[in-house]
Amino acid sequence: MNVRDALEADADALAAIADSPTDVMRNLVHDRTVRVAEERTHDPNADVSETQYNGSNPEDLLGFISFDAQAETVHVTQIDGTEDACKRLLAEPVRFAEREGMNVEVLVPLGDDRVEDAARELGFDERGFGPRFDGARTVRFRLEPSSRGTN
Numbered sequence: 001m002n003v004r005d006a007l008e009a010d011a012d013a014l015a016a017i018a019d020s021p022t023d024v025m026r027n028l029v030h031d032r033t034v035r036v037a038e039e040r041t042h043d044p045n046a047d048v049s050e051t052q053y054n055g056s057n058p059e060d061l062l063g064f065i066s067f068d069a070q071a072e073t074v075h076v077t078q079i080d081g082t083e084d085a086c087k088r089l090l091a092e093p094v095r096f097a098e099r100e101g102m103n104v105e106v107l108v109p110l111g112d113d114r115v116e117d118a119a120r121e122l123g124f125d126e127r128g129f130g131p132r133f134d135g136a137r138t139v140r141f142r143l144e145p146s147s148r149g150t151n
Contacts, residue, residue: 001088006034006064013061017080032066032077035092037085065089069102076106079115087118094122094143101145107131107138116141 006014006029014025014036028034038060063081067074074097079086090106097104107130108115119141120126130138 001037001039001062001084003035003037003088003092006036010034010036010061010064014064017061017064018078028066028078032068033093033096034064034066035089036064037062037081037089063089065092067093067096069096069100072101073103073105074100076104079106081114083114083117086114087121090115090118090122097143098145103145104143106141107133108141109133110137110139119143 008026008029011022011026011029014020014028014034015022018025039062061081063079063085065079065086066077068077069075074093076090076093079089081089093104096102104124106115106119106124108119116139122143124141124143127140127142130140132138
């Protein structure tokens, strides 16, 4: 599995994964840090015109995560994909937060075991219910640098 920065060309594939309009996902790529997980690995020797700069296909992407940093917390704004992709992708904002001495928060739709399992595996603590989005209840998970111990 390869994890890379999302490109504007990924907007259609991201929209298919998130069940969102393409324009919304294109704006997400511009406004947040967005990483994608894909099955194939990037060949640094490949011709650029034949690699990730073409439009991506939803079948090529295993998942995506978007996040941003505000004050002392990295907020995961969206995450979706396969179970393995969610685990690998959630580690991205965690690494960033560790380097910067920040906390990480993720709101998980109630019953989304893929993301809940990934959060728990990475050391997040459940902090009760979060806000509702489109009427759906969320669970707040938080990771603080002091809760991870030393590496």
